[in-house]
Amino acid sequence: MLSGPYKKFLEGLRESMPASRIYTDPLRTLAYGTDASMYRLTPKIVVDVENEIEVSEVIRLARRNKTPLTFRAAGTSLSGQGVTDSILVRLSPKSWRNWSINQDASQITLQPGIIGGRANLLLAEFGKKIGPDPASIDTCKIGGIVSNNSSGMCCGTTDNTYKTIVSARFIFADGTLLDTGNARSREAFAKTHGKLLNGLSDLHKRVMSDEVLVERIRRKYKVKNTTGYSLNALVDFEDPFDILLHLIVGSEGTLAFVGQVTYRTVPELPHKASSLMFFPSVHAACEATITMTKTPVNAVEMMDRASLRSVEGQPGLPPGLETLDPDVCSLLVEVRATSDEELDRNIATVIAALDKHPTVRPIVFTKNAAEAAQLWLIRKGIIPSVGAIRPPGTAQLIEDVAFPLEKLADAVLDLQDIFNRHGYEGTAIFGHARDGNLHFTLAQDFSTQAEINRFGAFMDDLCRMITEKYDGSLKAEHGTGRNISAFVEMEWGAQAYAIMKEIKNLFDPEGVLNPGVLLNTDPQAHVRHLKLMPPSHELIDKCTECGFCEPTCPSRAVTLSPRQRIASWREIQRLKNEKAKPGVIRQWEKSYAYQGDATCAADGLCALRCPASINSGDFIKHLRKEHAGVMTKRTAAFVGNHFDCVCKAVSKSLDAANALHKAVGATFMKNGSCLLRTITFGASPAWNRAMPKGGGPLPKVQPAPGNPRKVVYFPSCISRSMGPGREHDDTRTEPQVMISLLHKAGYDVIIPAGVEKLCCGMAFASKGLGDEARKREQELGAALLAASNNGQYPVISENGACLLHMKETQDNRITLYEPIGFVMDVLREHLSFTLLPKTVAVHATCSTRKMNLDAKLTGLASLCAERVVVPTDTECCGFAGDRGFSHPELNEAALHTLRFQVTGCDAGYSTSRTCQIGLSLHSGIPYYSILNLVDEATRAKG
Numbered sequence: 001m002l003s004g005p006y007k008k009f010l011e012g013l014r015e016s017m018p019a020s021r022i023y024t025d026p027l028r029t030l031a032y033g034t035d036a037s038m039y040r041l042t043p044k045i046v047v048d049v050e051n052e053i054e055v056s057e058v059i060r061l062a063r064r065n066k067t068p069l070t071f072r073a074a075g076t077s078l079s080g081q082g083v084t085d086s087i088l089v090r091l092s093p094k095s096w097r098n099w100s101i102n103q104d105a106s107q108i109t110l111q112p113g114i115i116g117g118r119a120n121l122l123l124a125e126f127g128k129k130i131g132p133d134p135a136s137i138d139t140c141k142i143g144g145i146v147s148n149n150s151s152g153m154c155c156g157t158t159d160n161t162y163k164t165i166v167s168a169r170f171i172f173a174d175g176t177l178l179d180t181g182n183a184r185s186r187e188a189f190a191k192t193h194g195k196l197l198n199g200l201s202d203l204h205k206r207v208m209s210d211e212v213l214v215e216r217i218r219r220k221y222k223v224k225n226t227t228g229y230s231l232n233a234l235v236d237f238e239d240p241f242d243i244l245l246h247l248i249v250g251s252e253g254t255l256a257f258v259g260q261v262t263y264r265t266v267p268e269l270p271h272k273a274s275s276l277m278f279f280p281s282v283h284a285a286c287e288a289t290i291t292m293t294k295t296p297v298n299a300v301e302m303m304d305r306a307s308l309r310s311v312e313g314q315p316g317l318p319p320g321l322e323t324l325d326p327d328v329c330s331l332l333v334e335v336r337a338t339s340d341e342e343l344d345r346n347i348a349t350v351i352a353a354l355d356k357h358p359t360v361r362p363i364v365f366t367k368n369a370a371e372a373a374q375l376w377l378i379r380k381g382i383i384p385s386v387g388a389i390r391p392p393g394t395a396q397l398i399e400d401v402a403f404p405l406e407k408l409a410d411a412v413l414d415l416q417d418i419f420n421r422h423g424y425e426g427t428a429i430f431g432h433a434r435d436g437n438l439h440f441t442l443a444q445d446f447s448t449q450a451e452i453n454r455f456g457a458f459m460d461d462l463c464r465m466i467t468e469k470y471d472g473s474l475k476a477e478h479g480t481g482r483n484i485s486a487f488v489e490m491e492w493g494a495q496a497y498a499i500m501k502e503i504k505n506l507f508d509p510e511g512v513l514n515p516g517v518l519l520n521t522d523p524q525a526h527v528r529h530l531k532l533m534p535p536s537h538e539l540i541d542k543c544t545e546c547g548f549c550e551p552t553c554p555s556r557a558v559t560l561s562p563r564q565r566i567a568s569w570r571e572i573q574r575l576k577n578e579k580a581k582p583g584v585i586r587q588w589e590k591s592y593a594y595q596g597d598a599t600c601a602a603d604g605l606c607a608l609r610c611p612a613s614i615n616s617g618d619f620i621k622h623l624r625k626e627h628a629g630v631m632t633k634r635t636a637a638f639v640g641n642h643f644d645c646v647c648k649a650v651s652k653s654l655d656a657a658n659a660l661h662k663a664v665g666a667t668f669m670k671n672g673s674c675l676l677r678t679i680t681f682g683a684s685p686a687w688n689r690a691m692p693k694g695g696g697p698l699p700k701v702q703p704a705p706g707n708p709r710k711v712v713y714f715p716s717c718i719s720r721s722m723g724p725g726r727e728h729d730d731t732r733t734e735p736q737v738m739i740s741l742l743h744k745a746g747y748d749v750i751i752p753a754g755v756e757k758l759c760c761g762m763a764f765a766s767k768g769l770g771d772e773a774r775k776r777e778q779e780l781g782a783a784l785l786a787a788s789n790n791g792q793y794p795v796i797s798e799n800g801a802c803l804l805h806m807k808e809t810q811d812n813r814i815t816l817y818e819p820i821g822f823v824m825d826v827l828r829e830h831l832s833f834t835l836l837p838k839t840v841a842v843h844a845t846c847s848t849r850k851m852n853l854d855a856k857l858t859g860l861a862s863l864c865a866e867r868v869v870v871p872t873d874t875e876c877c878g879f880a881g882d883r884g885f886s887h888p889e890l891n892e893a894a895l896h897t898l899r900f901q902v903t904g905c906d907a908g909y910s911t912s913r914t915c916q917i918g919l920s921l922h923s924g925i926p927y928y929s930i931l932n933l934v935d936e937a938t939r940a941k942g
Contacts, residue, residue: 079481112143131159149250316374381611387544388612390443554878554894624768651694
């Protein structure tokens with residue numbers, strides 16, 4: 001129970017904010033309070049804000065009640081700047097995504113909730129990108145990129161936010177809004193905040209009058225530096241608004257909330273080549289890096305032997321990495337150019353410059369975009385990859401330092417010496433070698449005081465070595481955070497540190513905004529509130545809570561993301577291990593049943609984003625299996641043994657619902673469905689206007705003797721049970737469309753005997769009913785082998801999800817095809833395509849993505865329609881088999897931006913009938929099987 005100022009804050013919050021966006025329960029406050037750092041603080045209250053008015057109100061409320069608050073975007077921060085035990089203010093997952101690009105694409109304006117990679121997708125058609133390029137760019141958001149002055153692999157010190165920001169909208173500690181790009185806003189702010197602006201002008205004059213300090217500031221920012229506030233703003237600018245703008249960059253939410261930012265864009269050169277080079281030692285790699293800085297290289301990324309060991313066996317890496325000597329160090333190098341000829345010259349220049357440097361393997365560049373992308377994907381995932389091989393029960397510490405480039409080789413040797421002296425042998429070193437910026441990770445057990453003391457002694461020695469011997473940066477690009485807040489004065493000295501304290505006091509005199517994160521007087525701040533990572537389950541123990549998985553998760557905006565599911569489950573196990581009160585554990589488990597289990601789509605897309613390939617969907621299926629009671633198993637067995645009757649019953653029920661819909665209208669049906677779900681506590685399925693009719697009988701097929709073209713068609717139980725919806729102009733069932741297309745291509749169609757009783761098993765497996773799933777898989781396998789003459793003929797199903805499950809479970813003698821691959825690889829040569837005068841949208845289902853067929857789906861649609869739209873802000877649709885009926889909120893949350901993205905499209909196409917229901921419902925256009933489009937656009941060749 002909350003008391004004192006927090007109770008008053010909550011009461012005030014409830015007067016202005018909907019209860020659905022205020023969280024105080026233990027599970028969600030812990031889950032939403034988790035970030036990628038090694039710190040664990042649980043906020044007392046979490047609130048999701050949707051606009052600047054709400055942010056201003058929350059700040060004023062916090063100031064009035066003296067309750068500090070912390071802002072959170074994606075939570076990929078590695079230094080603890082996004083965690084708090086007070087008030088956590090999150091960007092609502094459904095808001096803060098507006099953007100605009102000026103006429104010549106020289107500037108882009110972005111709200112803070114946009115993912116960095118999404119901004120680059122918006123700019124790609126103009127040959128531009130934003131300057132910052134952190135390794136987490138496909139997960140982190142603009143708000144965090146600005147607040148931490150994130151840089152990355154290519155941007156160096158010239159294209160980060162500080163150097164490319166044009167203007168921004170800020171909300172200050174008193175709730176005031178300033179748009180630095182608007183003259184009227186600046187004028188109004190000057191009238192109300194003259195003290196702040198005059199204070200900044202005075203600081204500028206004082207600093208500029210001290211030549212020694214000016215020289216020191218300029219020298220410190222020749223390398224990457226995000227330790228403390230951006231003091232270079234006081235040297236680089238004279239106008240107080242320019243100083244203010246650049247001070248807030250990298251201030252980690254301690255000076256103001258970033259509501260919008262306008263960037264100057266930078267060119268994205270079209271021609272690129274990459275090379276993974278191997279050198280005999282880290283020292284040799286550093287020397288080669290220094291040489292390459294005088295050549296036209298755009299990025300030089302170091303990965304030492306320990307880093308390489310964490311990614312051995314991953315696709316895209318050269319074979320034989322496991323045979324490399326223990327001292328070998330790699331450099332991943334990228335060269336860019338405006339033309340292919342210039343690219344070849346640049347490559348030749350780099351290779352020639354390295355002629356006298358010893359290498360372990362010959363230097364080879366690749367221009368192949370897919371090969372290069374795989375190499376860079378591996379580099380971007382090094383932090384969680386290294387974290388995945390840490391010992392169970394340990395947390396992952398990531399540090400981020402920078403040295404003058406000419407001293408880099410010696411500094412690496414000193415780093416290794418400190419690691420060894422403190423018992424951290426084999427620590428991975430990697431990072432942006434071209435910029436003298438290195439990262440390293442430690443596997444650290446924080447469960448004992450002795451281990452905490454060891455870590456504290458290590459940090460003391462590390463910080464002294466970096467600052468006293470090299471005058472380097474304790475934080476180069478990850479932001480100061482809790483890791484380094486106690487060491488800022490050590491790096492900058494008393495004079496500069498005093499100026500930083502003045503800056504904080506000018507902006508936030510009452511200390512409401514993220515206190516103690518960037519400046520902290522507690523010398524032990526970095527060893528408090530450390531994150532414990534007790535072993536909880538082998539399927540998820542590798543997780544470092546980095547958050548890379550979150551953008552793909554359909555439930556991230558309605559309950560929990562994969563990271564949050566894992567963090568919550570770990571806490572439940574910790575409570576059990578520490579023998580917490582049974583009532584407390586029951587409360588957590590009851591909450592997790594809905595937040596963690598019931599609303600998980602279990603689609604496995606998280607594994608595609610996770611560098612450690614952690615599939616939280618598999619973990620949830622495991623829990624479902626454990627929790628499946630006797631009645632659930634009996635029901636599953638009954639359904640499996642009477643599958644034909646169940647499918648017929650579903651089909652008849654859909655026909656009845658469709659007839660009732662036609663008679664009484666959509667409003668009555670929706671209201672009645674909502675009432676029934678309320679009475680049954682959500683047990684009855686939700687009705688929606690895109691519900692289909694029943695499937696009807698399968699078409700009769702009669703193979704012709706002597707035809708060499710034969711294919712076995714297994715109609716999924718979904719297509720057998722579900723026909724078209726009221727929104728569809730083509731009223732055929734999917735089996736009818738499939739058979740029409742196969743006959744058009746000259747194929748004889750063989751349908752397995754007893755198909756009405758067959759199921760691929762996926763529907764049972766997704767609910768954790770493994771025994772029943774295996775029975776169905778075995779029955780189907782026997783039928784397919786018989787129908788295909790022991791694998792002589794290929795087998796196809798129109799449902800991609802079923803086909804993927806079949807690929808994972810069926811006899812490898814059977815050649816299995818889903819519709820996209822079969823049309824493109826087999827049927828295409830027998831069909832003539834005509835471009836239809838249509839604009840169509842395509843949706844790659846989870847199974848399509850997992851089979852790497854999303855590009856092929858777009859290519860197939862492009863053979864059939866004049867314009868193809870691929871929504872870039874939609875991944876898993878959240879229908880998840882039947883969960884779109886039982887938990888419609890999951891589907892709604894996953895597709896809340898779809899309608900905007902498909903505006904102007906005539907129809908949409910996919911490869912899953914249930915997904916198409918949700919897509920039709922939330923897009924405003926009918927979604928069909930991709931086979932409908934192919935059938936419409938083709939005729940038989942000859």
